[in-house]
Amino acid sequence: MADLIPPTGRVHWVGTGRSTGSGLGLVCDGASTVLWGRTVDRAESCLRRLDLLGRAEPRAFTPAALAGELAPGDVLVSMLPAGEHPALAELALAGSAHLVCSSYVSPALAAHGKRAAELGTVLLTETGLDPGIDHLLAHQLVRAARQVTGDRPASVRFGSYCGSNPAVPNDFRYRFSWAPRGVLTALLTPARLIEDGVPRTVDRAWEAVTSHTVAGETFEVYPNRDSLPFIATYGLPATWRLESFVRGTLRLDGWHEAWKPVFAELAEADEAGVTALAERLVAQHPTAEGDRDRVVMAVRLELRTDDGQPWAGEWTIDAVGDARESATSRLVSVPLAGGVLEVAAGRVPPGLHQATDDPEAVPRWLAFLAEHGITATFHGDGGA
Template sequence: MTVHWCGTGLSAIPGLRRLLSERDDVTVWNRTEAKARAAVGDLTEDIRTFDMAALQAVLAEGDVVVSMLPGDHHVPLARLCLESGANFVSSSYISPEMRALDGMATEKGLRLVNEVGLDPGIDHLMAHWLMADYRASNSFSPDNVLSFISYCGGIPKVPNAFRYKFSWSPLGVLKALKSPSVSIRSHSELRVSRPWDALSRYDAPLATPESFEVYPNRDSLPFMQEYGFEPGWTVKDFVRGTLRLIGWAEAWKGVFSEVERLEGKPELDARLAEMAAEFWEKHAYDEGEPDRVVLCVALEALSDGVPVYHKTYAMDAWGDARGSAMARLVSDTVALAVEAVLAREIAPGVSAAPSDPRLVTRWLDRVHTTAQHLMVVDHLA
């Protein structure tokens, strides 16, 4: 069996290097072979120029394809895996097109594993841990009122005036500002067309408590079932969102105005691309400059209005000699998924980060070695 790791961008390197140092069955594919050799050439000679036809020619039954390429490659690569009897891993959200491959993957006994990076990925593991812990506690009752939040953000370790820095193309971040979100707030469904219309403050229980600006991201509601919330439960809040430094909204007012001004107009995409180029020039990380990642996932249960369970899984990580925090957290979790697929520890079909307690514990133990600060805070202790 061979692991075909496709893509050696910045977010891929630490996990790929770990796999290469531990295994001799990894082939590295990248659209620019020279860049891949510069990143991992000291660990392997098996580096090839990425091409679907070339990959198809060598892909064998039982292999694993890892896609760290842009999102539009994921489904074609997954389909190629189904044709060849191979497995697939990516860190990206499961798209409807990927979900549609579940039946065929299950029938063939193949694993198409997604959402195994940072967010989505580590946040799922924390949610599964909290739900299992809550269900096992004396406080558990189907009559409790539950609140769940999950906030994650990549932010500069040393704050700047723009309150943000980019570790890769800013275009994806800017396009996300156009994305609507769905969440539950105060027992009601909250639909928001623009992130800044639902901005709020969050006090994170880090080693040194710190406040952030947060807003809901994407559609949170499908994750209620994913995390084991049952249909009859009363849910006051359920939100998965993005975390930013205090002052971010003020610093980005001009960006928001541009998006609002051009919303629905054909020139919007061109303007976003223009801003992305400008931001990459002005607000990219310098060589060796540390980034920072903060992730907090919390579950609270109320009985007759009184808190009976309230814990937060909190993580604070930053770039160091091992590389950027974002790259470590994303790619190392992907590497863990590759190992789990090879060991057949994940069931066939299309799936996200596992809920199996053994894998959740093992993977979070790995995060303990990657993040500088990771702990469960019991707010009622």
């Protein structure tokens, strides 16, 4: 691994969509910031919406224009769709710049990790809400459990769920807080988890919906994506036998029943049909001016050692949007800003990272979130 290319303190934030929220202001407070939108007007409109006019330089984004301004050690932030991250990673590596994004590591993005380490640049991924905050809370739970039980053989259950839903439930039991087509596509993506001690694949997420209680309230949950790689990400000891391990999505109670017609159509839809269905659902269930979103996250770990010692802990977050900003936007953009500022301060080593697993950094990242109004509540044995 090469030495870290010293950060310059200049940040290029690419994207002005729904998830670009108040976290952008935190980046502006800590670094010289350029906001890249489709046009200068779009960038200025985003800055005006966030009351940040004059605090970041607006630009019209093209890869060539960005490459012309990117200097070695600058930090590039991608808020574009996940499929566009690899191209931005290539641009960052070509310019010896660092890259930060909130999305999952794709194979194409992961392929750049070795080169980043060799160059001395950072590829910091999964630094938003989910993935992002959930990683930090999972690391805290594993650390707390190991402090009590050590790495003694144990039977273990782990579950991490998150969802953005209407603060006031509607008949549809949902409101689109991010790209509608992405919501439907995610439902069609097979999921892998551990259940009853063995790996299981779920082809259609809606066929694996179960009830789940968070702080006394009943929700519905289902597995999302491939949970199994996160066993290593969270550093679970090899002596822990996993009875269950799942990362998934949380919905309001009654969601599965309300969405049955959607599932029936989705099961038969081709690419064009998914797009048409997404457009129709948004038109049928529009978001009104006074609507607010609610984000609920619950990350739980419970175990029992072979000699009979139990331990259980759960972190929960329950946040509602306000007139200024949705909860989803805030809970994505603020942790992202924290990651950006960590990179800009030179505290992240070169190479590919999923948020952080540094035992010293995790509490610092959580303290940053708490300082900016994002707090998690711990329930369980002995604190975390």
